[in-house]
Amino acid sequence: MVGKKKRKGGKTVVNIVLGFICFIWLLPTLGLFISSFRPAADILHTGWWKIFPHQEWKSGKTIQLSKDVDLRQPIEVNGKTYSDDQLKAGVAADDGRLLWENRRARTVNVQDKGWQVKTDVTLDNYKNVLSGKEYKIKEADGTVITQKGSGLSQAFWNTLTIAVPATVIPVLIACFAAYAFAWLRFPGRKTLFVIIIAMLVIPIQVALIPVLKDFTSLGLNGSYLGIWLAHTAFGLPLVTYFMYNFISQLPKDLFESAFIDGASHFTIFSKLILPLSVPALASISIFQFLWVWNDYLVSLIFIGNQPSVQVMSMKIADLVGSRGNDWHLLTSAAFISMLTPLAIFFLLQKYFVRGLMGGSVKG
Amino acid sequence: MPLAIVLCLSFTMMLSACGNNGNNNAAPTNAPAATEKAADNAPASTENTSTDTAGSPLELAMKGDYKGTKVTMFGPFVDADQVKFENSIKDFEAKTGIDIQYEGSKEFEATINIRVDGGNAPDIADFPQPGLLSSIAKTGKVVDLTTVLDQDKLKANYNQSWLDMSTMDGKDGKIMAGIWNRSNVKSLVWYPKKQFEEAGYKIPETWDEMMALTEQIAKDGDPAWAIGIESGAATGWAATDWVEDIMLRTTTPENYDKWVKGELPFTSPEVKHAVEVMSKIWLNKDYVYGGTKSIVTTAFGDAPKPMFDNPPKAWFHRQGNFITSFFPETAKIDEDYGWFYLPSIDPQYGKPVLVAGDIYSMFNDRPEVRAVLEFFTTGESIKTWVQSGGVIAPMNDASLDWYSSESDRAMAKLVQDASTLRFDGSDLMPGSVGAGTFWKGMTDYVSGTATLDQALEQIQSGWKN
Numbered sequence: 001m002v003g004k005k006k007r008k009g010g011k012t013v014v015n016i017v018l019g020f021i022c023f024i025w026l027l028p029t030l031g032l033f034i035s036s037f038r039p040a041a042d043i044l045h046t047g048w049w050k051i052f053p054h055q056e057w058k059s060g061k062t063i064q065l066s067k068d069v070d071l072r073q074p075i076e077v078n079g080k081t082y083s084d085d086q087l088k089a090g091v092a093a094d095d096g097r098l099l100w101e102n103r104r105a106r107t108v109n110v111q112d113k114g115w116q117v118k119t120d121v122t123l124d125n126y127k128n129v130l131s132g133k134e135y136k137i138k139e140a141d142g143t144v145i146t147q148k149g150s151g152l153s154q155a156f157w158n159t160l161t162i163a164v165p166a167t168v169i170p171v172l173i174a175c176f177a178a179y180a181f182a183w184l185r186f187p188g189r190k191t192l193f194v195i196i197i198a199m200l201v202i203p204i205q206v207a208l209i210p211v212l213k214d215f216t217s218l219g220l221n222g223s224y225l226g227i228w229l230a231h232t233a234f235g236l237p238l239v240t241y242f243m244y245n246f247i248s249q250l251p252k253d254l255f256e257s258a259f260i261d262g263a264s265h266f267t268i269f270s271k272l273i274l275p276l277s278v279p280a281l282a283s284i285s286i287f288q289f290l291w292v293w294n295d296y297l298v299s300l301i302f303i304g305n306q307p308s309v310q311v312m313s314m315k316i317a318d319l320v321g322s323r324g325n326d327w328h329l330l331t332s333a334a335f336i337s338m339l340t341p342l343a344i345f346f347l348l349q350k351y352f353v354r355g356l357m358g359g360s361v362k363g
Numbered sequence: 364m365p366l367a368i369v370l371c372l373s374f375t376m377m378l379s380a381c382g383n384n385g386n387n388n389a390a391p392t393n394a395p396a397a398t399e400k401a402a403d404n405a406p407a408s409t410e411n412t413s414t415d416t417a418g419s420p421l422e423l424a425m426k427g428d429y430k431g432t433k434v435t436m437f438g439p440f441v442d443a444d445q446v447k448f449e450n451s452i453k454d455f456e457a458k459t460g461i462d463i464q465y466e467g468s469k470e471f472e473a474t475i476n477i478r479v480d481g482g483n484a485p486d487i488a489d490f491p492q493p494g495l496l497s498s499i500a501k502t503g504k505v506v507d508l509t510t511v512l513d514q515d516k517l518k519a520n521y522n523q524s525w526l527d528m529s530t531m532d533g534k535d536g537k538i539m540a541g542i543w544n545r546s547n548v549k550s551l552v553w554y555p556k557k558q559f560e561e562a563g564y565k566i567p568e569t570w571d572e573m574m575a576l577t578e579q580i581a582k583d584g585d586p587a588w589a590i591g592i593e594s595g596a597a598t599g600w601a602a603t604d605w606v607e608d609i610m611l612r613t614t615t616p617e618n619y620d621k622w623v624k625g626e627l628p629f630t631s632p633e634v635k636h637a638v639e640v641m642s643k644i645w646l647n648k649d650y651v652y653g654g655t656k657s658i659v660t661t662a663f664g665d666a667p668k669p670m671f672d673n674p675p676k677a678w679f680h681r682q683g684n685f686i687t688s689f690f691p692e693t694a695k696i697d698e699d700y701g702w703f704y705l706p707s708i709d710p711q712y713g714k715p716v717l718v719a720g721d722i723y724s725m726f727n728d729r730p731e732v733r734a735v736l737e738f739f740t741t742g743e744s745i746k747t748w749v750q751s752g753g754v755i756a757p758m759n760d761a762s763l764d765w766y767s768s769e770s771d772r773a774m775a776k777l778v779q780d781a782s783t784l785r786f787d788g789s790d791l792m793p794g795s796v797g798a799g800t801f802w803k804g805m806t807d808y809v810s811g812t813a814t815l816d817q818a819l820e821q822i823q824s825g826w827k828n
Contacts, residue, residue, distance in 0.1 A: 044665065071584060072649075104584035104674060135446045138751040138767050147446055212481030221483050301477055305468045317469050318441040324595075325664055325689050326442070 029338075036331035037121045043328045050118045057090070057097055057111040065106040077108055125332035129319065133326070150307060152336060155315035160340075161224060162299070162311060163292040166231035167285055170239050173232070174284075175277070178243035179269050183255060193244070199237040207234075208301050215302065227303045234298065235288050242287075246280035247273060282351030290341050312337050419513060421741075424734035430460030432731040437478070438489030438721070439471035443688070451747045455738055461731050479504055484726035487736060489544070492790040493528065493722050494797055496540055503534030506725040508542065511733055512740065517542070520740060520758050524784040529722060544739050545748070546720030546757040548774045549683040549787060550608050553667060555675045556701040564678075570612070570708040574643070580678055581649040588644055589652045589677035591666025592659060592806065599802030601663045602809060603789040604717065605645075605681065609637040611715035612708040616783045623788045625796070629804075629823040630816070638808070638815060640708065645809060652677035659810045664689040670700070681705055683719060684774055687753060696752075696768045704777060713782030719790060720757060793826075800825030 034048040042050075063077060074081040077098060082091050087108060090099040101109035128134075132149040139145055180186075181193050211230065212221070220226030250273070258268050274281075296313040303309050305318070316333040320326050423429070440448045445467045452463050466485070468474055472495060478484055479499055490496040499505055508529075517526060521543065531540040552573075564580070567573035580587040592601040610619050614633045621627040622634060648654040652669050653661065664686075669676035671691050680686070687696065694700055707714055723739050725732060738744050742761030749756050749765045755775050756765075766772035778784065789797040804822035807813040813821065 071582070102584075102674060106584065133442070135443045137447065137450065140747075140750045140765070140767070147450075149442070149446060209477055209481050212477065212483055216482040300468070300470055300474060301481075305466045306464065314468070318467065320469075321442040321688075322440060322444045322469075323664065323685065323688065 032331055033335060035328075036125050036335050037123070038331075039120055039122045039124065040326075040328040042118065042120060043331065046118065053115050053117045055113050056116040057099075058114045058116070059101070060096060060110045060112050062101055063108045063110065065108060067106055069106050071103070125329055126336070129329055129333045129336060133319070133329075152312065152315060152333070154307060155310050155312045156340075158309055159293060159312045162227055162231070162303070163289055165224075165228045166235070166292045167289045169228060170232040170235040170288060171243075171281060171285055174236055174239035174243045175247075175274070175281070176269070177236075177240050178247045179265075179273055181240075181244050182248035184265070196237050196240055200241065204234050204298070208297075212301060221302060222304050222306065222309060224303075224309070227299065230298055230302050231292050231295070235291065239284050239288060242284045243277070243280060246277055250276055279351045282348045286345060286348055289344060293337075293341050419737055420730055420734035421737035424459040424461060424731065424738070427460055429731035429734055431462075432460075432729075433462045433464055434487065434729075434732050434735045435485045436463055436465045436487045436489065436735075437471065437475065437485035438465070438467055439469070439491050440465075440489070441467040441469055447748045447751055450751075451745055454747075455735075455744065459734065461735060463735060475499070479726070486727045486729070486732045487723055487725055487739075490541065490722050490724060491719070492798075493531075493541075493786065494791050494793060496722055496724055497531040497791075498793070500531045500533055500538060500540040500724075504726065505533070505538070505540050506728050507533060507538035507540075508725065508736070509539045511725070511728070512539075512542070512737060517740060520742075520760055522757070522759070522779070522784060525757050528786050541722040541724035542736065542740050543757045544721050544723050545745060546718055546755045546778070547683045547685055548755055548778055549604055549717040549719060550705045550715070550777075551682065551684060551702040551774070552705050553670070553680045553682065553686065553700055553702050554678055555670045555699065556697070557699055558673075558675050559678065559701075566703045567706055570706045573706050577644065577650050577679075585676060585678060586648075586650055586652045586654075587678045588650055589666050589669050589680045590645065590658050591661030591663050592809065593662045597798070597802060598659070599804075599806040600789065600798075601666075601682070602641075602805035603797075603801050604683070604787065605641050606634070606637050606805070607785075607788045608681070608705055608717050609640050609708070610634065610788070611717060611783065611785055612705075612712055613637055613640065615712065616715065616785060619785055619788070623791045625792070625826050628826075629819045635815065635819060638819070642815070655809065655811075659806055684753060684755065684771075696770050701770060702774075714780075715783035715785060716778055716781035717785055717787060718755075718757075718778060719787040796822065796825035 031048045034051060035043055038048065038051070065075070065077065069075055071084050074083055075087065077087075078093070080093070082098065087098060087100050088103075090097045090111070092098075093110070095110060096113075097111045099109050099111055101107040130151050130153075132151040135147045135149060136144050137147055177196075181189060211233075215221045215226050215230075220229070254272060255268055258272060263271070294313060295311075296317070299311045299314060303311065305314055316330065316337060319329045319333055418426075438448075445465070448467075449465060452465075455461070456463055471489075472492065475488055475490075475495070476499070479502075484504065488496075496505070525543045526539075529539055529541050529543060530537050532538075533540070562583070564576060565572075567576050577587040590601075592599055594600060607619075610622065610633070613636055618627055618633055622629075622631075627633065644650050645658065646655050651658060663682070667680040667682070667686060667689060668691075670678065670680055671694055684702075690700065704714070704716075723736065725736050740758065742749075742756050742758040742765075745754065745756045745758075745761065746765055748754050749761060749771075750767050752767055752771055755771070755778055757778070759779075761775070763772050763775055766775055789801050791797065792801065800822045804813070804818040807821065808815060808818035
């Protein structure tokens, strides 16, 4: 009885802690989501939380001071003297807060605190991102024509074209490799495996220029095949390691009996290993897909920015303009870009949780 | 056992790291060979074009000789700039049948080195920072344009200052590393025109008049200057423009050139004096909107916004002509806002103008690439962009009539009439200074974390790297 009660109490604590962590992690996303619906001017001026009811100073009546008040001397308002700095920052007085309304015209505003809600919402950010920005361009004769930029759809398909094969190819190869490392006996097995694991620690940045040189001589730059290969190569060590941990822990007896029944290695792999490792496959696929989907660097180097092959992350970075003048569009663009990985995550979620434990328990 | 594994792991790591180094060492030996090949080809093709045909590559292209060819181009224009650029070359593409495949990237500065090193250089690259081009030119991978383009034509079409600025150190000796296409003027002070006139203020002709007006505006109740230098990782660059502009007005152009090359240290009295002149505005809390402290935290693009409040909360903003893209869309040029030339300080140095711009360089020498590059030396190549506003054409054959606003036309005239034309110094200095300690040092000085002497020493230390 006592033990049960204790466990129940523990559960509440765990839930509270988990809820708190979730809240912390979700808060920026929530802010991004709300910001993406706010007009550009609002995003620049106030935080997203201002859409909730909050207390704010409201302007009230105006006090006109004499026009020749010297701003560098103490200033008298309603019989009390204040300094210029105080009036700039706002200073508490008997009937509210005093603040310059127009320093040049020497008017001071008496403000009251009151509840306010900023509820302006707009779909403009999404429109600009999805269907392309509108550029106003002045012609020789002074007329202004509007030219529409390209939307996200092309970049979306490009990214998908890159991300799907760049996920499937390494996962497939890694599965074969993991099976071989786990269940086949061949000379140099351990050494090879250690070398592959050692590859994990090599940062991809050091490989960029050498690989780019090879790609140039093979004519692979800017082609889908090139970037599939690049992502496959950069992803393979981790995927192999992950799959090895899972496959090596499948019960040995299973394969032995299959082997005695005359199954070849390929039959064992396709009929037994693959179905059994679906959870691990699903979770490593999500990892790899996320990495490719959000990748900027590898795409920047190997595929470039031509509109026909440009990926989402690069298109989104370019949306802000040459000098970053449209950065408010990042809010909606980031949210749109998040949707695909989120959808995939929720679709494969139940495998994901199971698979996370895939590599963790030693048999 | 685990220890053995760890040792083994780290050993293989070292092995593979060494392997990588080996690759890296091997790779460059291939690259020079490739460029030598290109260099071998280059004279051959020059002879071809000059012997068996009459006319420059551009004329041949206009006849349709290079129909169906492709020229790749890589540069930093994205978004609206990219649209405007593509509009400006549309006509040329239609007439010649050459397809210019432009690729714009916000990461141009970071990517171009990797592409050039990786042997994947574009045919033409557009450098907004000549300092970056000059470091690539030293490797010998940039085609020398001295033999490619007709030098007499260039001399007729560009102010000599521009041509001097395109001469850089090559692998062996000076080369002409590129040609100038789009340019910006930096020595401008923007102001809210309508209210400025209503308030009865007069445009200052000298620095002293400007300071007097600043004081007058402060007495009237507003800080005169809107200044902001925040720009993410590039915070501080807006301050470097001020120093450069004041340097040009307080010392000789020769000293400016020495300073840019690193021969005149930041700690010299000339530079120190320039920063002191600047400080008289920047460090006076009555002269700067939001006070000195807000300079470092205000984004350079948001800085001019108080000028467009009604009534204006600030009156002057010194920035290049590109800043108009940050102005409110409803504000009209020549009506709601205008600009005046940042006045001279010492009359003996005339009316110097600080400019910036884009230099186009060539990496692959093919006849159609030559044709495209020659096209970029003509005013025609930037005509539609000039008409849409926001840029200045550095070529002499770009007519002043093209500019669609008085303001832009006056800017172009300012550049053409300038007694001294100098390029943005921080863009010419090596990256460790011009895009490193110079930004950082100025930021530290303005925010008050370093004294002037400390800041200047810190900036100077960037030259040692």
